Amino acid sequence: xxxxxxxxxxxLEPGEIRLLQLLPRKLxxxxxxxxxHIVHTSFARCHIPDSFFxxxxxxxxxxxxxxxxxxxxxxxxxxxxxxVSALSRLREKMPxxxxxxxxxxxxxxxxxxxxxxxxxxxxxxxxxxYSHATRVIIWLGxxxxxxxxxxRIKNRDRSQVRFDLRLGxxxxxxxxxxxxxxxxxxxxxVWVIQEVVFAANAIVLGGKASIKWEQxxxxxxxxxxxxxxxTAQRIRCDAVLGIECLRNQIxxxxxxxxxxxxxxxxxxI
Numbered sequence: 675x676x677x678x679x680x681x682x683x684x685x686l687e688p689g690e691i692r693l694l695q696l697l698p699r700k701l702x703x704x705x706x707x708x709x710x711h712i713v714h715t716s717f718a719r720c721h722i723p724d725s726f727f728x729x730x731x732x733x734x735x736x737x738x739x740x741x742x743x744x745x746x747x748x749x750x751x752x753x754x755x756x757x758v759s760a761l762s763r764l765r766e767k768m769p770x771x772x773x774x775x776x777x778x779x780x781x782x783x784x785x786x787x788x789x790x791x792x793x794x795x796x797x798x799x800x801x802x803x804y805s806h807a808t809r810v811i812i813w814l815g816x817x818x819x820x821x822x823x824x825x826r827i828k829n830r831d832r833s834q835v836r837f838d839l840r841l842g843x844x845x846x847x848x849x850x851x852x853x854x855x856x857x858x859x860x861x862x863x864v865w866v867i868q869e870v871v872f873a874a875n876a877i878v879l880g881g882k883a884s885i886k887w888e889q890x891x892x893x894x895x896x897x898x899x900x901x902x903x904x905t906a907q908r909i910r911c912d913a914v915l916g917i918e919c920l921r922n923q924i925x926x927x928x929x930x931x932x933x934x935x936x937x938x939x940x941x942x943i
Contacts, residue, residue: 681712691716692714693712693720693778695711696710697774699765708744710744710746711746729807751783753782760813811876812876817880817881820855824883824885853893
């Protein structure tokens with residue numbers, strides 16, 4: 675694609691969001707760029723199960739400047755390389771036939787980043803955006819190390835247990851190497867709290883590997899019991915466990931006090 679014009683965003687009506695409908699990769703085209711359509715919708719339409727507007731929300735780290743091109747129809751949008759890698763991963767197993775798409779929400783594309791007023795409005799809708807998604811996809815990056823660690827977590831053997839004499843308790847022997855997963859930048863973002871706590875379901879992706887959110891929680895539980903992990907890794911294990919605790923609390927109590935709980939956990943008050 676050459677000589678494409680920049681995508682011109684159309685204004686959102688109050689309460690509306692944009693969704694991107696990711697198109698399959700063209701198998702016969704080398705280095706086929708990421709392509710999609712953009713549609714406007716309301717939460718009322720998104721909330722209908724299996725509807726045209728049911729969507730997954732992507733939780734990721736921008737990871738630098740917007741330097742890479744993706745294409746909405748025949749127009750260009752600049753996004754970060756990390757988002758390109760996430761979208762490329764998400765279209766890998768999509769069948770190639772006309773009209774098929776995967777509906778997603780990703781902030782860099784679904785919010786007009788050049789419109790400060792719109793950005794402010796959409797930020798205030800973040801809780802609803804992530805809670806109405808059928809699933810939240812946590813993208814940790816495309817590195818081989820991330821993929822290897824997620825694969826180890828997925829294939830863990832719960833019978834592999836070692837006793838730590840210093841702590842006087844047992845922990846899963848496989849948990850030490852995979853705790854390096856908590857060194858990834860995603861775990862250092864404050865925004866991930868609200869992106870996950872309101873998620874109906876969550877999955878963690880890295881490279882070609884994937885695990886359930888609950889498997890990451892289990893890894894954090896075992897990892898923090900290992901006296902050999904770094905202080906930073908232990909803090910991030912605690913953060914994951916705190917997010918899961920808050921998710922359970924919100925499900926138990928409903929959402930009446932969810933904003934207060936979230937602000938307390940984020941250290942805002």
